[in-house]
Amino acid sequence: MAAPAQGLAARSLLSHHRFRWVEAIPWVIAIAVFFAFPGYRLLATQILVLILFAISLDLIVGYAGIVSLGHTAYFGTGAYTAALLASNGWTEPLSGLVLALVLGALFGLVTGWVVLRTHGLTLLMLTMAATIMLYELAKDLDFITGGFDGINFENDPILGVLPFDVVWYSSNYWYALFFLFAFFCLARFIVHSPFGRALIGIRENVERMHAIGSPVKRRKLTIYVISAGIAGVAGAIWVQIQGNITPAVYEFELAADVLIMIILGGTGRLYGAFLGVVAFKILENVTETVLGTDEPYWMLAIGLALVFTVLFAPRGLLGIFEDIIKTVNRRAR
Amino acid sequence: MLDTLTTILVFGVAYAMLLFIISVGLSITMGLMGFVNLAHGAFAMAGGYVTQRMVVSLGVPFVVALAIAFVVVAAISVVLERSLYRWLYKRPELDQVLLTIGIVFASVAIVSFIWGPDPLLIAVPEFLKGGIDLGFKRIPAYSAFMIAAGAIIVVSLFYGLERTRTGARIRAAVDNQRMAESCGINTSRLFTLTFALGSGMAAIGGGLGIQILGGIKPVFAFEYLVVVLIVVAVGGLGNIRGTFVAALLLGIIDFAGKYFLPEGGAFFIYAVAIAVLLWRPQGLLGRA
Numbered sequence: 001m002a003a004p005a006q007g008l009a010a011r012s013l014l015s016h017h018r019f020r021w022v023e024a025i026p027w028v029i030a031i032a033v034f035f036a037f038p039g040y041r042l043l044a045t046q047i048l049v050l051i052l053f054a055i056s057l058d059l060i061v062g063y064a065g066i067v068s069l070g071h072t073a074y075f076g077t078g079a080y081t082a083a084l085l086a087s088n089g090w091t092e093p094l095s096g097l098v099l100a101l102v103l104g105a106l107f108g109l110v111t112g113w114v115v116l117r118t119h120g121l122t123l124l125m126l127t128m129a130a131t132i133m134l135y136e137l138a139k140d141l142d143f144i145t146g147g148f149d150g151i152n153f154e155n156d157p158i159l160g161v162l163p164f165d166v167v168w169y170s171s172n173y174w175y176a177l178f179f180l181f182a183f184f185c186l187a188r189f190i191v192h193s194p195f196g197r198a199l200i201g202i203r204e205n206v207e208r209m210h211a212i213g214s215p216v217k218r219r220k221l222t223i224y225v226i227s228a229g230i231a232g233v234a235g236a237i238w239v240q241i242q243g244n245i246t247p248a249v250y251e252f253e254l255a256a257d258v259l260i261m262i263i264l265g266g267t268g269r270l271y272g273a274f275l276g277v278v279a280f281k282i283l284e285n286v287t288e289t290v291l292g293t294d295e296p297y298w299m300l301a302i303g304l305a306l307v308f309t310v311l312f313a314p315r316g317l318l319g320i321f322e323d324i325i326k327t328v329n330r331r332a333r
Numbered sequence: 334m335l336d337t338l339t340t341i342l343v344f345g346v347a348y349a350m351l352l353f354i355i356s357v358g359l360s361i362t363m364g365l366m367g368f369v370n371l372a373h374g375a376f377a378m379a380g381g382y383v384t385q386r387m388v389v390s391l392g393v394p395f396v397v398a399l400a401i402a403f404v405v406v407a408a409i410s411v412v413l414e415r416s417l418y419r420w421l422y423k424r425p426e427l428d429q430v431l432l433t434i435g436i437v438f439a440s441v442a443i444v445s446f447i448w449g450p451d452p453l454l455i456a457v458p459e460f461l462k463g464g465i466d467l468g469f470k471r472i473p474a475y476s477a478f479m480i481a482a483g484a485i486i487v488v489s490l491f492y493g494l495e496r497t498r499t500g501a502r503i504r505a506a507v508d509n510q511r512m513a514e515s516c517g518i519n520t521s522r523l524f525t526l527t528f529a530l531g532s533g534m535a536a537i538g539g540g541l542g543i544q545i546l547g548g549i550k551p552v553f554a555f556e557y558l559v560v561v562l563i564v565v566a567v568g569g570l571g572n573i574r575g576t577f578v579a580a581l582l583l584g585i586i587d588f589a590g591k592y593f594l595p596e597g598g599a600f601f602i603y604a605v606a607i608a609v610l611l612w613r614p615q616g617l618l619g620r621a
Binding site: 061065067069114117118120121122124125126128129130132133136137140252256259260263267295296297299300302303304305306307309310311314 | 367369371417425427431432435436437438439443446450555562563566570596599600607616
């Protein structure tokens with residue numbers, strides 16, 4: 001009696017693991033964009049990196065239910081790791097990336113240990129305070145960071161063959177896309193693993209997870225560290241593809257923007273990050289080219305968009321798509 | 334030595350009063366409904382603008398303008414609470430965070446459309462311009478006024494909460510909402526009332542702060558928010574005494590830090606906040 005049921009449960013869990021054909025769409029689009037819009041490559045490359053950053057945030061917000069307003073603390077730490085390494089003579093980019101991953105994760109371990117002892121408003125405040133402090137620090141330590149103006153630096157060619165290209169952003173685009181894909185696969189593996197399921201359990205009902213003996217604190221810290229590491233990588237790529245860094249990588253506004261992006265796309269569903277970042281950046285660019293940047297039209301638009309999303313589409317754009325597909329399927333039947 | 338100490342104490346306590354007036358509303362509503370209202374700083378910012386406009390373009394006396402700011406912002410907050418917030422009481426905190434951040438963004442944008450991004454200044458009335466002689470030292474009249482205003486608000490808040498029937502209801506609802514409801518207390522109406530009072534108080538703080546913060550500008554919605562979150566978290570949610578102690582501690586330390594170390598003085602407030610929360614994650618006087 002138990003065996004077939006077990007098989008069914010295992011199959012249903014495994015079915016999430018398998019790549020479905022629709023999942024190829026974003027990657028095909030990403031490749032097509034490179035050739036179709038050569039004039040927008042800087043924006044497109046930035047979008048790829050922001051998607052990676054958004055995925056790292058989605059891992060803790062959407063899966064473990066840890067709402068952070070200061071994920072730039074890790075993004076910026078990774079960014080400064082890569083930038084300071086390159087500007088001080090170590091110009092090999094991949095090792096910079098690895099070190100950014102390690103330092104981001106380590107910083108996540110130290111801060112996560114403190115931050116995860118709290119919840120709700122206090123957690124929001126601590127994450128926000130951490131990144132604001134780092135921002136001020138980066139601005140004040142101008143003999144290291146170049147202060148408000150930041151620093152410019154150059155990396156060696158990727159693997160010794162592909163030089164970074166800050167005019168056409170061609171190699172930079174593939175560099176960002178490669179690491180986005182790699183870390184997306186890692187994130188996808190994590191969320192569909194038993195560990196990922198346990199995180200969803202924590203998000204949905206902490207008491208029950210405690211009751212069944214799940215090590216809640218350790219699991220939360222683990223995903224926090226992983227997420228911080230990935231954010232560090234995103235930060236490193238962000239500055240490597242542009243060849244300069246300013247304290248803006250620590251800006252609280254960026255942390256808030258990325259949170260907004262995953263909400264617009266839909267949290268707790270890795271592809272929401274793709275949709276959210278793209279929608280956010282495209283809307284931002286359209287608003288600013290059409291209405292100009294003199295007045296804060298964009299801020300008003302994003303504020304109202306958030307209010308409407310929370311009230312009427314709490315599952316984000318991806319949720320809306322899912323609802324449409326469901327309705328269409330039901331009609332068809 | 335005594336001179337320096339008095340300076341720090343006077344300015345520090347004046348700043349602490351500002352922190353308390355702005356933050357206390359959020360502390361109570363957090364304790365009452367557990368609603369994460371990040372737009373609280375925007376209410377303070379709105380209060381600053383109402384005060385500034387009243388005084389500068391309509392020539393209303395400063396103290397009257399503060400009262401008008403209280404009423405106007407309290408009314409706006411009730412409209413928002415009834416139309417938007419109430420849908421999200423039972424929803425996860427993420428939704429509350431996002432809704433209220435959306436409101437902050439929108440309010441910053443709207444205020445910039447109307448009055449521009451640059452700070453607007455205010456001229457304080459004559460009687461607040463000079464100094465007050467303490468015998469061994471002259472202190473600015475405005476700081477003395479802030480301390481007095483803060484003291485009046487603190488005393489009336491404590492009296493209101495500890496000695497009046499409504500105060501008892503609020504305390505009961507903070508302690509145990511379901512029990513309070515079972516006793517026939519309309520917690521929803523109580524919440525609207527405290528929400529309005531808290532937002533109005535933030536507005537008064539916003540008005541009082543114009544002078545010492547060098548004007549009022551739209552981004553204050555964010556800057557106030559950061560400070561308010563720190564004070565409320567350090568004090569402990571829903572605990573007025575805790576909020577007061579936290580405001581005093583952080584206000585004095587912040588001023589002392591900026592006085593002795595103007596370069597990195599802004600860090601002290603964060604460092605103290607993190608240290609306190611390491612020691613007591615629930616805040617100074619918060620319940621575990």
